[in-house]
Amino acid sequence: MICKNKFDDIKKKYGNFSTWAIWNFKDEKDTSIIEQNLSKLHTNWVIIGLNISQPVDSLANFRGGKHDRKLKYAFNNTFISGSYMTDLIKSVEVKSSEILKDIKSSKIDINAQVSYFNEELKFVCVNEETKFIIFGNAAKNIYDNFYKGYYPNNEVFFLKHYSSRGTDQKWVEETWKELNINLNYETEYNKYRHTIQK
Numbered sequence: 001m002i003c004k005n006k007f008d009d010i011k012k013k014y015g016n017f018s019t020w021a022i023w024n025f026k027d028e029k030d031t032s033i034i035e036q037n038l039s040k041l042h043t044n045w046v047i048i049g050l051n052i053s054q055p056v057d058s059l060a061n062f063r064g065g066k067h068d069r070k071l072k073y074a075f076n077n078t079f080i081s082g083s084y085m086t087d088l089i090k091s092v093e094v095k096s097s098e099i100l101k102d103i104k105s106s107k108i109d110i111n112a113q114v115s116y117f118n119e120e121l122k123f124v125c126v127n128e129e130t131k132f133i134i135f136g137n138a139a140k141n142i143y144d145n146f147y148k149g150y151y152p153n154n155e156v157f158f159l160k161h162y163s164s165r166g167t168d169q170k171w172v173e174e175t176w177k178e179l180n181i182n183l184n185y186e187t188e189y190n191k192y193r194h195t196i197q198k
Contacts, residue, residue, distance in 0.1 A: 002041040015058035029064035040082035050139040096138035136161030
């Protein structure tokens with residue numbers, strides 16, 4: 001559980017790059033639901049992307065984008081709900097290939113990025129028991145090459161990126177399988193539709 005003071009400190013310090021894995025099904029851009037559910041926030045799991053694709057408001061990362069609904073479907077009613085979410089690289093680029101090029105050319109100071117990320121995870125109280133979920137091959141490669149050594153004891157689940165081709169159902173079911181979440185997509189999606197229709 002994250003207390004109110006700690007939540008406010010995290011929001012102030014890292015809010016422009018992070019959020020928490022809890023969504024309002026009627027309006028996934030709504031960030032007020034996070035503070036309304038402080039008792040459900042935790043760092044047992046940390047969900048990690050590569051970078052934000054555009055500047056976002058505080059705690060608005062991973063919500064409202066073209067494919068972000070898949071995260072809502074996959075995590076909102078599971079033990080992952082309430083997890084901390086952030087990115088490896090605090091830089092705005094559209095394509096992951098640009099991130100890789102910028103690291104190689106030193107346009108992105110990867111040592112500074114790693115240091116910032118490490119400070120962030122320490123600040124939100126990540127420990128060796130925290131499990132990581134990392135999306136996409138680019139993020140996996142960068143994590144393995146530059147970040148992994150700092151987290152030798154943390155279990156990591158590398159998942160297909162949620163923007164990958166295929167249906168929402170396929171991505172969600174593959175994600176559940178990787179994380180050993182035993183839910184039925186049709187049942188959960190019908191709950192979502194029912195919530196929207198209220």
